[in-house]
Amino acid sequence: MKKTLLFVAVAGLALGGYLLFSQTQRKSSSPATPPTRMSVQTSTQGKVITVSAVNFSYDKQEIRIKKGEKLTIHFVNTEGKHNIVFEGLNAQTDVIGEGQTQDIDVPTDTAGTFAYFCSVGNHRKMGMEGKLIVE
Numbered sequence: 001m002k003k004t005l006l007f008v009a010v011a012g013l014a015l016g017g018y019l020l021f022s023q024t025q026r027k028s029s030s031p032a033t034p035p036t037r038m039s040v041q042t043s044t045q046g047k048v049i050t051v052s053a054v055n056f057s058y059d060k061q062e063i064r065i066k067k068g069e070k071l072t073i074h075f076v077n078t079e080g081k082h083n084i085v086f087e088g089l090n091a092q093t094d095v096i097g098e099g100q101t102q103d104i105d106v107p108t109d110t111a112g113t114f115a116y117f118c119s120v121g122n123h124r125k126m127g128m129e130g131k132l133i134v135e
């Protein structure tokens with residue numbers, strides 16, 4: 001009885017391991033992945049867009065992305081204290097200081113135009129805003 005249970009457990013683990021392995025194989029055989037890049041690169045496929053902040057503006061007022069494409073915002077603050085908030089997308093950075101950076105993933109599964117802005121004080125009114133267009 002105990003031996004049977006042990007056998008079932010071992011067989012289960014082996015099967016699970018095989019399934020996991022074959023899935024990994026499938027992912028890494030994606031033609032978009034250059035052969036020299038490892039799995040770290042696979043998870044960052046898509047667009048990385050840098051947005052820089054100063055007092056009181058961003059260097060981009062408009063960001064365009066295809067619906068469903070993975071979007072990472074590389075937020076760079078070069079002056080003062082700021083953040084970037086994507087309205088209605090549940091994506092925002094912390095308020096960070098001068099010389100700091102933060103990366104966030106922004107969901108792109110809904111087409112539309114979404115505002116982004118700095119939520120510190122009245123920075124948005126002073127010009128720290130733009131729009132993300134998912135098309």
Ligand SMILES: [Cu+2]
Nearest residue numbers: 082118120123
């Ligand atoms: Cu700000």
